[in-house]
Amino acid sequence: MHSASSMAIPRIASxxxxxxxxxxxxxxxxxxxxxxxxxxxxxxxxYKLSTAVLM
Known part of the structure; x- marks a missing residue:
């Protein structure tokens, strides 16, 4: 149980x-x-530049 709660912290942070x-x-x-x-x-x-950067 303790290990599960400690694993959740970095997920929430990320x-x-x-x-x-x-x-x-x-x-x-x-x-x-x-x-x-x-x-x-x-x-x-x-708009074309921004979409190119995002893709």
């Missing part, structure tokens, strides 16, 4: 890290999107 990373990525991409659109660069180029 899950929270993934969630944190996803939130950070979302914030960074939205900030970049705003910056690029304000600069006047076509958003389609940014």
């Amino acid at each position: 899950a929270s890290m993934v969630i944190l990373f996803a939130i950070m990525l979302e914030v960074i991409t939205s900030a970049l999107c705003l910056f690029i659109s304000s600069e006047g660069i076509h958003l389609e180029i940014y």
Whole structure:
């Protein structure tokens, strides 16, 4: 029983890290999107770049 509970801790930690990373990525991409659109660069180029990076 003790070993199972100790195994759950790193899983929870890694899950929270993934969630944190996803939130950070979302914030960074939205900030970049705003910056690029304000600069006047076509958003389609940014979208293609972002999808290429994610794939």
